[in-house]
Amino acid sequence: EEDEQRRRKGLKPLARQSTGVAAGKPRELLQARKQTVNLEGMVGKVQVVQASSAASGQPGFYCSVCDVTVKDSLTYLDHINGKNHQRMLNRGMKVASETVDDVLAKLESLRRIHRQRLEQRSIEYDFHEQVKRQELLKEEKKQRRKRAQAHKKSKQRQQGGDAETSSGVHNGGGRGGDDDDDMLAMMGFASFGASKRA
Amino acid sequence: MANRTVNTALYVHGTNPQYLIDKTCRQRIYDSLYWKEHCFGLTVTGVMEKAVDLTAIGGCFGSTNRPTEFICLLLKLLQLQPDRQMVDALVDQEDFKYLRALALVYFRLTEKPKEIYPKLEPLYKDYRKLRQRLYSGKHEIICVDELIDKLLTEQSVFS
Numbered sequence: 001e002e003d004e005q006r007r008r009k010g011l012k013p014l015a016r017q018s019t020g021v022a023a024g025k026p027r028e029l030l031q032a033r034k035q036t037v038n039l040e041g042m043v044g045k046v047q048v049v050q051a052s053s054a055a056s057g058q059p060g061f062y063c064s065v066c067d068v069t070v071k072d073s074l075t076y077l078d079h080i081n082g083k084n085h086q087r088m089l090n091r092g093m094k095v096a097s098e099t100v101d102d103v104l105a106k107l108e109s110l111r112r113i114h115r116q117r118l119e120q121r122s123i124e125y126d127f128h129e130q131v132k133r134q135e136l137l138k139e140e141k142k143q144r145r146k147r148a149q150a151h152k153k154s155k156q157r158q159q160g161g162d163a164e165t166s167s168g169v170h171n172g173g174g175r176g177g178d179d180d181d182d183m184l185a186m187m188g189f190a191s192f193g194a195s196k197r198a
Numbered sequence: 199m200a201n202r203t204v205n206t207a208l209y210v211h212g213t214n215p216q217y218l219i220d221k222t223c224r225q226r227i228y229d230s231l232y233w234k235e236h237c238f239g240l241t242v243t244g245v246m247e248k249a250v251d252l253t254a255i256g257g258c259f260g261s262t263n264r265p266t267e268f269i270c271l272l273l274k275l276l277q278l279q280p281d282r283q284m285v286d287a288l289v290d291q292e293d294f295k296y297l298r299a300l301a302l303v304y305f306r307l308t309e310k311p312k313e314i315y316p317k318l319e320p321l322y323k324d325y326r327k328l329r330q331r332l333y334s335g336k337h338e339i340i341c342v343d344e345l346i347d348k349l350l351t352e353q354s355v356f357s
Contacts, residue, residue: 032239077234081200100283106243
C-alpha cells in the first residue's frame with residue numbers, strides 16, 4: 001500500500017501505528033515484564049499448522065501482535081523489546097522517572113515482604129508434621145506404582161503372544177519408577193512387548 | 199533503545215555512564231538472556247526488587263564471558279542514573295546485603311573521591327558474607343568489608 005509507494009520512491013516505510021483498541025490513547029510508559037517469556041514451551045511438541053497468515057505458519061517464534069516470525073530466541077527477545085512492537089502495544093520507549101520517595105517506599109515494602117517470608121518459614125516447620133507428610137508421600141508413590149504395574153499387566157494380557165517374555169523384561173527394568181515409564185510413553189514406546197499396530 | 203542511557207543522564211567522569219563498564223563486558227551483558235528478559239523496562243525500584251533476589255556478585259565469567267545478574271543490574275543502574283539521594287538510601291539500608299553491594303559498586307564508579315571515602319570507609323564494619331562468582335565460574339566467599347577494601351584500593355574489581 002503506502003509502504004510500497006514509499007519503497008518505490010526510495011523512502012523508508014512509515015513507522016507502524018498501533019492498531020485496535022489502543023489507538024488514539026496517549027502512549028504509556030515502558031514497563032518491565034511481570035511474567036517470564038516462554039521460550040521453551042514448544043520444544044519437542046508437534047503441532048498441526050493452521051496458518052492464518054504467511055508468517056504464522058513459519059517455524060520459529062511467532063509474534064502475534066506484529067504478525068512476524070523470528071527464527072532465534074535472542075532475536076525474538078530483541079523484537080519484543082524493540083520499538084515497533086512496543087508501539088503496537090501503545091507504549092513508548094521511556095521508563096517512568098522516579099524519586100527518592102519511591103525508592104524509600106519500595107525499601108519498606110521489600111522489608112515487609114522479607115519479614116513475612118521469615119515468619120512463614122518459622123511457622124511452617126513442624127517436625128512431626130513433616131514426618132507425617134513424608135510418610136503420606138511414600139504411600140502415594142507406592143499406590144501409583146502398583147496402579148501402573150496393574151495397568152501394564154492388563155495391557156499385555158490384551159496383546160497376548162510375547163506377553164510372558166515382555167512382562168519379564170519389563171518387570172526387571174521397570175522398577176526404576178513411574179517417571180521413566182511416563183517418559184517412554186511420551187516418546188511412543190508404551191511397552192517393550194509387541195504393540196498392537198505391529 | 200533498550201540499551202540507551204536515559205535522556206536526562208549527565209556524563210560521569212567525562213563519558214556516558216554506561217561506558218564505565220568496559221566494552222567487552224558491556225557487549226556481553228547486552229547479548230545476555232537475563233538482560234533481555236529481566237532487565238528490560240526496569241526502573242530503579244525494579245532494579246531493587248531484582249537485587250534483593252541476587253545470590254552472588256561478580257563480573258563476567260567463564261570461557262564465554264557470561265555476565266552475572268549482579269553486573270547486569272549494575273549496568274541497568276548506570277543506564278538509569280538514579281540521583282544521589284536514592285543511591286544514599288540504598289547504601290545506607292542494612293537489610294539486603296546484595297542490594298547494598300550493588301549500590302556500593304555503583305557509588306564507587308560514579309562519584310568523586312571526596313564523596314567516596316567518607317561514604318565507604320564507615321562501612322568497613324559490615325562483616326556479612328557475600329558470594330562472589332570468579333572468572334573461572336567458581337564461587338568464593340567475600341565479606342562486605344573485603345569488597346569495600348577492594349573498591350578503595352584496587353584498580354579493577356570483578357575482572
